[in-house]
Amino acid sequence: MGSLRLTFACGDYDRTRALHEGTVRPDGIELISLRLPVEETFFRMMRHHEFEVAELSLSSYVKSLDQDPSPFVALPVYPSRQFRHGGIFVNAAAGIEEPADLRGRVVGTPEWQLTAGVWIRGILADRHGVPVDSVEYRTGGQETPGRIEKAAVDLGEQIRIAPIPEDATLSEMLADGRIDALQSPRVPSTFRPGGGVRRLFADPVAAEKEYFTATGIFPIMHVVVVRRDVYERYPWVAQTLTKALHLAKREAMANLYDSSALRFSLPWLIPGLEEARALMGEDFWSYGLEANRNALATFLRYHHEQGLSRRQYAPEELFAPEATEAFVI
Structure with a gap:
């Protein structure tokens, strides 16, 4: 039996590039990589559920939980974070x-x-x-x-x-x-x-x-989701993809601190990275549930207060349980 082929629609980030380029490969999965603008990915995923795995707006994902059944299951992976x-x-x-x-x-x-x-x-x-x-x-x-x-x-x-x-x-x-x-x-x-x-x-x-x-909050913008029909048929993909995305991020962060030749066209990239680590900690772009519980709980409160979700969800309700366990390694 060959590998499971899944489409993966996501922005072109350093932290996901190893998956797009195949230097990190999730066990048993062949990813068909689609590097698309985020607005296009979100629109196509929310309206038509086109991709098996995709980057998705955190707000859109939480809103989708109001559907019964909800169409997606999220992984505790955050390809986009940004202060606003x-x-x-x-x-x-x-x-x-x-x-x-x-x-x-x-x-x-x-x-x-x-x-x-x-x-x-x-x-x-x-x-x-x-x-x-x-x-x-x-x-x-x-x-x-x-x-x-x-x-x-x-x-x-x-x-x-x-x-x-x-x-x-x-x-x-x-x-x-x-x-x-x-x-x-x-x-x-x-x-x-x-x-x-x-x-x-x-x-x-x-x-x-x-x-x-x-x-202590570094706002989370996007998560990675698996279409529910795929997750229910192959529940093992949640942990497998989460581990692969974690490895891809770790590779990117190591490369980012290579001062021999700057990875990006930003003159003070290395001092900026050192400043971020000093203020926010070594793993400032953290994945997982527990390390991000406060940020997630705060966002979920805002989402409900602003009329976007019918109830205030708890952080544990967002993710496939197999994916949160992927970090206990």
Whole structure:
């Protein structure tokens, strides 16, 4: 009997590249690697369940748990993590000088259920006195008109939210003042240092370091999921894939610290890596459940509070049990 062939749709990350290129091979599995933009992967996976294994937005995955049966099972592997203080942009003429000034304003977000948006809204509410319902929201395409939610959301009367005009973009509306601010994982095209669109936090790196020091949270953006029909037929793939993804990340982190020739086009890559380790610990991009329990529990609270999940899930409910046991080695 040959290896099990599975499609694997994921972004082109250093921490997954060993799987894409075959230098790390999961036992008994032949991966058909598809390096796709994350928005395409998420849309195709949420709407059509096209891939057997895929990177998926943490928010979309948690929302999918409300379905019975849920279509996916997650692995405790996080190909994307990112602090999001740098993802809040304001119109420079709107008079927004500090986070509390966002109260009562009109704020754009490409989709309500975006993981980055869930984190931003939760952090603003928890730490900066901006309750989620104190803001009026507008959704739509950031750079191209016509974007819609990947999964339907029903916020009832809790949130004031409406789509932007069909021919408009959030980036243009931010620049011309039709919205006061934008919360997004991507930098808007109308942002220029010193221009009419600026970041809310003048020094987002300092704000993010302060946030980590206070909370210990390095926000999780994406997980890896296995389609439920595949998992139920071959439950062993959960642990096998988790171990392989862990090995791929370990290989990437070792290569990243090779100072003989920089792996990426960033002049101060090595000092930046050393600074991250000093602040966040040696395994700052950790996988697994226990090492990330606080970050996961915080996100799950935000997700429920923001009307995106019908109940507040516990971190243990997210993952295949075989995958959490993969780290006891």
